Amino acid sequence: MLRLAIAYLKDRWLVTAFNIALIALGVASLAVLLLVSTQLEKRFERDSQGIDLVVGAKGSPLQLILSSVYHVDIPTGNIASDSLDLLRRDPFVARAIPLALGDNFRGARIVGTEPEFLAIHGATLSEGSIFTTVGTAVVGATAARETGLTIGQSFAGTHGLGGDGHAHDRVPFRVTGILKPTGTVTDRLILTSIDSVWAMHGIASPDAAAGATTEGDQDHAGHAHGEEVLDRRDAPSPDITAVLVTYRNAMAAVRLPSAINRQTALQAASPAAETARLLSLFGAALDGARLFSWLVALTGALSVFVVLLSAASAREGDMALLRVMGATRGQVSGTVLLEGLVIAAVGALLGLAAAHGLLAVGASLFPTLAAVGVGPRLFHPGELAIAAAVLGLGVVAALIPAARVYRTDLAETLGRAT
């Protein structure tokens, strides 16, 4: 009977293809929404793990979180480097990690920080060693793949967070390590020390006067640019972009953010609160899109219903002939049910494949999507739920036509047809 159902579907292939396309469209939209929203949520959750508070320049708290935790937006500004000392002295702070942002290499953001940053995301070295001196850097797994950087290779950072700024070629970086993939934002970053970022911008580190040496000095003794950087007396004060804070205890969540926001020129933003706010903004749009997608899938099911109902009428003779040939009522009406089921199943499969295809295309066309972890390779159990729901729709759409065939009076049909 399945072969017969498929034969009927092939016999009116254009209508079948239209029905399948409608259902696939609905399934693809639903799956894309599901995958994007869950991948975003998971990525946000992973990237902000271990960070209770971000302290940065006044401005949009969401922007501060996006730029300092997820590395997808521009920072709100810089803050004085002594803010870090202030925070580290606070009894509510268990850990404070500084960030200095503002440059990139071939689109991969260069983040000035401390080796402890790696611990937040559980990053470990795949090869080489961690940055220890000025001008050394370790590269995240994705960043290494996309920029082509390898151990020992030198590169010059570019001003700005995109790829179009002017190059800082006075202190080139040298890659000392490549990180293992972590599935977090670290994968697409280039990590170096705060001093390296300052040196790249010609800013003297507070420790520089105390005799710190640069990688350039080690590699090229007496290099004019390195000395020029360290010796500048009129350089701007060394700033950082933000500080990632981990609370010492639960009381810190109550006391610290409000204290910082009220009593200093700094801004404290909670990644959990800002991410929840962002997802709730997304959520409303996602709900609307999800509703629309279900409407598309329902339209597909309605179309299947109309087609099968009309086929059931047009096929009365065939059905009667099948009964005469020995098919039972159940087998004959089962053929109609199977048609609905096959359309829904093919539509669901194509829709799911299209969803992953769309995500692959989207991630390659829009780097921001890839940057926040949206990609085609992840599967979600919800996809099976969508497929099951659409199969259910196919069966429901075929139920009435199948029941009509089941109830057909054989003698009456033969009386009309013969």
Add this chain to the structure above:
Amino acid sequence: MLWRMRQFFTVAIWRFFLASSETLSHRRDMIPVLSMENVRFARQGRQILGGFDLAVQQGGHSLLLGPSGSGKTTILNLAAGLLTPESGAIAIAGTPMPASAKARDALRRAHIGIIFQTLRLVSALTLVENLELAARLSGKPADGFADLLNTLGLGHRADARPRELSQGEAQRAAIARALVSKPKLLLADEPTSALDDANAHAVAQLLLQSAQTHGSTLVVATHDARLKRHIGHVIALKAA
């Protein structure tokens, strides 16, 4: 004396048994493939058959000849178990037509092949797929149809869809489909009415030959008097 009496009775009993078994055997041979006794049928208050009798023996051919509305198709549908009579008895190869639809379907699958005037083949399947389906539904092997199709002159049309067949080809295809189950009783409803003389002659010949080859008993219902040339046993029906 006693011994002689005993011998006499023994011989007499043996003769009785032998005679009985011969009679029974003869009777079994004479059981008609299709028998209809005093069958009455009405539809929507209109009497279509009023006490109809018919007995067709194994290998026999009968022609139900009559105009439209004379009840020819009704007789075939009753014989096939597709309709239930108001009263009377119908039996296929000695088996009374069962009351339950399921049992009637089983009897039809096992013993009866039907050729309709318009319901010939399942539209979405090719000719050979139609034969495979018919074979599967009747529990017969669903292969080896080349000889049957060649015999009916349809060997080259095996993969054609019903809408691609000519009238004559479609009618021959319907015969092929009905014969796939190797039925004891082959019922044909207006098999030649839409055909020209040459095709009608060819189809009639094919029906008879096919029925003979497969050992089927043939009952044809038609208003086409041309078939009288081919089937001698004619039952004339009048319009109700």
